[in-house]
Amino acid sequence: MEVILLERVAKLGQMGETVKVRDGYARNFLLPHGMALRANEANKKRFEAQRADLEARNLERKSEAETVAEKLAGKSFIVVRSAGETGQLYGSVAARDVVAILSEQGFTIGRSQVDLNNPIKTIGIHAVNLALHPDVVVTIEFNVARSADEAERQSKGEDLTSADAIYGVDEDEAAAAAEAAANDPDFEDDDAENAEGEEQA
Numbered sequence: 001m002e003v004i005l006l007e008r009v010a011k012l013g014q015m016g017e018t019v020k021v022r023d024g025y026a027r028n029f030l031l032p033h034g035m036a037l038r039a040n041e042a043n044k045k046r047f048e049a050q051r052a053d054l055e056a057r058n059l060e061r062k063s064e065a066e067t068v069a070e071k072l073a074g075k076s077f078i079v080v081r082s083a084g085e086t087g088q089l090y091g092s093v094a095a096r097d098v099v100a101i102l103s104e105q106g107f108t109i110g111r112s113q114v115d116l117n118n119p120i121k122t123i124g125i126h127a128v129n130l131a132l133h134p135d136v137v138v139t140i141e142f143n144v145a146r147s148a149d150e151a152e153r154q155s156k157g158e159d160l161t162s163a164d165a166i167y168g169v170d171e172d173e174a175a176a177a178a179e180a181a182a183n184d185p186d187f188e189d190d191d192a193e194n195a196e197g198e199e200q201a
Contacts, residue, residue, distance in 0.1 A: 065133035
């Protein structure tokens with residue numbers, strides 16, 4: 001089906017362009033959301049008559065989106081979820097959760113504006129893009145952790161999914177112990193001794 005775009009649509013075209021799209025996409029998304037009109041002579045004339053108003057409305061929306069983007073830029077949101085020892089979530093953080101979390105912070109974002117191809121399924125810091133307008137995209141961070149304390153540790157750069165973090169091994173302590181062992185002439189490597197004993201036998 002050919003449609004006339006009433007606004008810029010990412011990966012499709014600019015306002016006023018006539019583009020060919022799948023019938024289902026046009027019927028179920030573009031037409032009901034007022035983003036396009038069926039391409040025929042009557043609608044082309046209608047579009048040209050409304051073009052100035054549509055452009056003005058588009059600029060207004062873009063300006064509003066830029067204001068929201070400025071407030072959101074660089075923000076990080078903590079999400080506390082239950083997870084296993086390896087950092088795998090019991091469940092996930094999907095687009096609807098992103099919308100709910102932002103709403104709690106006073107930001108009104110639609111689900112279709114959340115660019116999250118796959119739900120978040122592990123703890124860690126995840127970047128999420130928000131398409132506030134076809135020309136305005138902002139990236140925010142979601143710090144997904146098992147507790148507020150873990151979220152704070154992650155924000156300082158600690159990896160809570162590593163084996164050392166899981167089993168409570170302090171990397172600095174482990175490095176210091178290895179260095180002390182290397183410099184100590186009395187240090188005996190039990191594994192090496194066992195290997196020698198087996199060879200002699």
